[in-house]
Amino acid sequence: MGKDKGSLEKNAERARKIRLIAFDVDGVLTDGKVAWSSSGEEIKSFDIKDGHGMKLAKRAGIIIAFITGRTSSAVQQRADELGVDHVYQGAVDKKAALDSLLAETGLADEEVAFLGDDLIDIPVVQRVGLGCAVSDGVEEVRTRADLVTSAPGGGGAGRELIEFILRAQGLWDDVISKYVSDSDA
Numbered sequence: 001m002g003k004d005k006g007s008l009e010k011n012a013e014r015a016r017k018i019r020l021i022a023f024d025v026d027g028v029l030t031d032g033k034v035a036w037s038s039s040g041e042e043i044k045s046f047d048i049k050d051g052h053g054m055k056l057a058k059r060a061g062i063i064i065a066f067i068t069g070r071t072s073s074a075v076q077q078r079a080d081e082l083g084v085d086h087v088y089q090g091a092v093d094k095k096a097a098l099d100s101l102l103a104e105t106g107l108a109d110e111e112v113a114f115l116g117d118d119l120i121d122i123p124v125v126q127r128v129g130l131g132c133a134v135s136d137g138v139e140e141v142r143t144r145a146d147l148v149t150s151a152p153g154g155g156g157a158g159r160e161l162i163e164f165i166l167r168a169q170g171l172w173d174d175v176i177s178k179y180v181s182d183s184d185a
Contacts, residue, residue, distance in 0.1 A: 014130040015168035019111040025068035027117035031154030044074045050158035054082050057162045060171045067097045095123045117153050
């Protein structure tokens with residue numbers, strides 16, 4: 001993890017309570033750039049390590065959600081590919097989307113981590129149990145976040161947050177055990 005506004009132990013305590021990780025998409029799971037094909041289809045690039053991290057988190061019993069202000073078929077396609085059941089697109093009021101998500105899951109604010117990058121994300125970053133920003137997020141988000149990743153948006157920031165949470169919960173070694181033998185340690 002990059003910038004640690006609170007003590008590392010305080011943020012690890014917050015992370016131990018997390019049961020759901022929600023991500024903004026553009027600028028967090030992507031580098032924030034949008035391109036269109038010649039047929040007008042929107043193209044986004046997602047970091048593959050973020051996706052694998054989401055699968056690891058799900059294996060550990062953590063719910064994954066996307067809360068994005070834009071609407072894109074590429075986002076839904078990525079969510080479907082990763083088995084993300086909670087996708088809020090066109091969420092110009094991200095606090096309202098968070099309210100819906102909490103109602104659906106029965107979770108409380110302190111059980112949620114959120115990773116954002118821009119002004120629209122501030123209300124959720126400040127409300128959840130572990131509010132986080134990507135390293136290249138706008139200053140207003142970074143200064144209000146509990147944690148700021150070392151990685152930029154679209155460059156593995158989601159995976160970095162997931163690893164921090166799983167390690168804090170003592171679950172990392174278990175979720176990677178199918179890849180790593182004890183003799184590798």
